[in-house]
Amino acid sequence: MTTSAGRTASRGRIDKRQAILDAAFIVFARRGYAQACVQEIAEEAGVAKPTVYNHLNDKETLFRHALTAVTDAVLAENLSVVERLRNPGPDLRATLEDVAYRLIRMCCTKRSRSLRWLTYAQVARFPDLIDLVLSRTSDQLCEALADRLARLSLSGHLRACDPATAAEQLLALITGPMEGRSRLGTRTASTAEMHAVATVAVDTFLRAYGAPENR
Amino acid sequence: MTTSAGRTASRGRIDKRQAILDAAFIVFARRGYAQACVQEIAEEAGVAKPTVYNHLNDKETLFRHALTAVTDAVLAENLSVVERLRNPGPDLRATLEDVAYRLIRMCCTKRSRSLRWLTYAQVARFPDLIDLVLSRTSDQLCEALADRLARLSLSGHLRACDPATAAEQLLALITGPMEGRSRLGTRTASTAEMHAVATVAVDTFLRAYGAPENR
DNA sequence: GGTGATTTGTACTTGCTGGTTCAATTTAGT
DNA sequence: ACTAAATTGAACCAGCAAGTACAAATCACC
Structure with missing residues (x-):
């Protein structure tokens, strides 16, 4: 130092x-x-x-610094994607599908996968890293998405709902299936597969949370 | 034994x-x-x-044998839970919530969490274990659930849909939020929290896939 | 009780890796 | 060119754990 x-x-x-x-x-x-x-x-x-x-100083600080740096970078990218929901075009479904697809691409990045994997793998040795990484990625992402969904709900594009759980579930519908399809990042999913997952995730999301005309 | x-x-x-x-x-x-x-x-x-x-023979085979044994046990437990959908009572929503809650409890088991963690953590050293564990847990569980959903769809309790994706998404709605809430298993979630997640997961699932009278 | 296979405790070899030391060399700024 | 800081290469130490060897003790079965 x-x-x-x-x-x-x-x-x-x-x-x-x-x-x-x-x-x-x-x-x-x-x-x-x-x-x-x-x-x-x-x-x-x-x-x-x-x-x-x-x-x-030592291997541990090396690990911590390297991980936090990547965490910040990944968070910034994710937030910029969600920010696209600030100006939803006339076609809400298309906008959501676009955002979902971009998020999926992000999650499949080598960097993003390595980050998830490393934090998960070292949970026994560095339990506090879980909190750091999770709060800076999942939590903040979910928060930002909830903000956007709240506005969409107020403007009548979505039905009245709790934006936090809606965001949580939308993210689950997006990332969950991809995690399984990609075998936890072992297999590289095709673009078509990512598009398909995004489409079907948004479809069920809108069936559950869309305003009647978007359902 | x-x-x-x-x-x-x-x-x-x-x-x-x-x-x-x-x-x-x-x-x-x-x-x-x-x-x-x-x-x-x-x-x-x-x-x-x-x-x-x-x-x-050595540490590696020790690891493999131990993991596969636990994998089989976890799979059996999960399958027995899904099997409860074979006789859905008059209240489909209640039955689904019960199954969801039991699955959540399963996923939060120490054994189940350790299994997920170990496989994920050692993906670099033993990449083939990912396939073995994932196919024997997620895949087979999803398959079994899809079977039950297909019957429910045919009997008019759910709308017409692709049972495979429906199962995939229901599992995502169940396990995804719990994984975040429990900080990847670091924090032990309360029973109330598990019930809440199960309820809200089934709610959105039924909004998206329920027959009109169950929506 | 006897016999053969299994288990046990201990000690040993082997190999690897984190972290350090140090003299020699290179670099930046003046 | 000169100086001080940074870098380099190599060797070195310490600790830890995998895997093995072997003689003594123990067990199952007859």
């Missing part, structure tokens, strides 16, 4: 910290926490092993 | 194989695969370390 963010005393060469964190996530995602050895991370970052320990 | 099943040539003492497998699952669930040392498994089984290697 020589110079963290302030950046007055510049590094001897370029800033290798980011390269190390990126490499750490890649290697952790490839091997898992226990199997990932620091040597491999150093090689992936194009750096010597002691340099890794210069920037991050 | 001293002597397992057929077992003509009885072991020197009682059959310790089952005790070892049970202990293995317990310890693997407690520590994770990498952190679980064979010594601890042996102690948990009340057995010496070399005895473990007498019955199971």
Whole structure:
């Protein structure tokens, strides 16, 4: 932790910290926490092993920093997708299908899958990471979606309902089937399959929550 | 469960194989695969370390056998719950809520959670286990549920629909929210919370798939 | 009681990996 | 060019766990 963010005393060469964190996530995602050895991370970052320990104290902080960084990135992407519901076009169903499809694509990203997998896999060793990752992804995403659904309900596009549970269920209808179809990320789903899941999820959602004219 | 099943040539003492497998699952669930040392498994089984290697060749086969055994047990329990839909009473909604609630309770079992966690956590090391566990739990459960829903559809209790997707979505509505609420099994959900999730899941399911009089 | 197979305890080898040390080298800024 | 910081490569230590060897003890069965 020589110079963290302030950046007055510049590094001897370029800033290798980011390269190390990126490499750490890649290697952790490839091997898992226990199997990932620091040597491999150093090689992936194009750096010597002691340099890794210069920037991050030990393997655990390396893991935490790498994971939180990716978590923030994934959250930002997800939120930007949900934000599309702020201006629903005349065809609500089409807009929802578009959002659902984009969310599915996000969840199938290598980065997103690795993030879910790593947090789930290390729940025994780092139980607090579950809370951090889950609150910054699922919870905030659900919250944002609930906001949009509430407005849609007020404007008469959806029937009166509890927006929080509606959001929770819509997300479940989207991510649940995809998790099974993709074998927890082992199999890569086709575009057609993702479209199909999105369509059918929105269909049941609108049957349950749509205003009579959208049902 | 001293002597397992057929077992003509009885072991020197009682059959310790089952005790070892049970202990293995317990310890693997407690520590994770990498952190679980064979010594601890042996102690948990009340057995010496070399005895473990007498019955199971190495740590990997130990893991595989323990996991498949638990998989089969969990599947059997889940199937027995879905079987309750074979005789739906006059109140379909109540029956569905009962089944949903029981499934939720199953999913929150320590054994069931450990099974999901272990398979997910070791996907990098044993990718084939994902297929084995998923096909014997999610897939077969979904299949059985689809069978029951198809009959309900034919008998006019549900609207005409594709039973496979209906089952997939009902399971998603049940398990998805619970996975988030329980923080991937970190937090133990209250009975009230489980009932609430079951009720609201069945409600949206019936809004989307119920026959007009059940909607 | 005898016999053969199984179990047990202990100790050992082996291999791997996290983390450190250190002298030599390279780099950035002046 | 000079200095101070950062980087590098290599070696090194410590700990931990998988798997094995082996002699002593124990059990099932006759």
